[in-house]
């Protein structure tokens with residue numbers, strides 16, 4: 001681009017050196033004057049004139065500086081102070097979603113940005129690498145009715161709410177009042193759909209039924225399993241996250257009563273440096289978050305003798321590759 005700012009395919013000479021506070025704001029005003037000469041008010045610049053979706057005052061945005069991200073609201077008199085300089089947030093108002101302003105890139109936040117950079121954390125949260133996988137194992141879709149046991153900070157709640165959509169329902173139980181209050185603030189501020197009910201109660205005192213799926217993030221899930229089972233539809237996928245291997249063993253023991261299709265897994269996630277010429281993994285990674293367990297509610301268990309002649313099963317050619 002050289003010494004020009006490119007905006008909506010219009011080249012505008014840069015009259016400013018972008019070093020001081022307010023430079024970006026003045027620059028954006030200069031650009032807009034060029035595009036809409038008679039309109040100095042950001043709200044009236046209107047992206048519709050260019051067929052482009054524009055950022056508006058009070059929109060939630062993610063500001064990206066190198067590998068760092070910050071969730072911000074485009075408030076009139078506020079600035080973002082970061083390593084890339086001072087960015088008056090109003091300077092993004094009227095720009096298309098996905099704009100580079102000086103050293104910063106400004107985008108519409110993804111659900112991952114919201115969870116990682118918007119949620120006020122009072123508890124350990126479930127990270128996106130686990131959370132997105134959990135949604136697929138619970139077979140969540142638009143309209144699902146899902147139960148979450150252990151709201152914590154509401155990080156997973158936000159994703160559940162997004163995945164089940166406006167016709168779905170999330171009910172999330174939290175026994176600690178302070179966590180419940182914090183999660184409620186997070187959900188009120190950040191959730192997209194009004195489909196979530198946060199309940200401040202111990203799971204032992206909760207009453208409910210007909211859930212399509214459940215996710216349990218408690219330290220001792222095996223103590224509550226029999227009760228949680230009563231809230232679920234037959235066959236409902238149910239997930240658990242626990243940080244240690246002995247908690248996995250306890251949960252597995254408990255799942256023998258009334259659950260089938262049991263699986264245990266862990267998700268290892270590694271990021272790469274984005275240097276095209278020297279592509280390699282990041283030096284540091286999060287080595288462990290938690291073990292995931294999944295199972296499905298058995299509605300009925302009927303003991304029966306299966307009659308008939310069976311041929312002896314052929315040996316599995318791959319069997320030697322597996323160890324029990």
Ligand SMILES: C[S@@+](CC[C@H](N)C(=O)[O-])C[C@H]1O[C@@H](n2cnc3c(N)ncnc32)[C@H](O)[C@@H]1O
Nearest residue numbers: 125126150152153154155156174175202203217
């Ligand atoms: C690790 S946090 C959950 C974090 C959450 N998954 C997130 O992503 O933000 C576990 C929560 O379970 C809650 N909890 C523990 N025992 C409970 C019980 N019996 N009934 C309801 N909530 C419980 C704790 O107070 C804690 O806030």
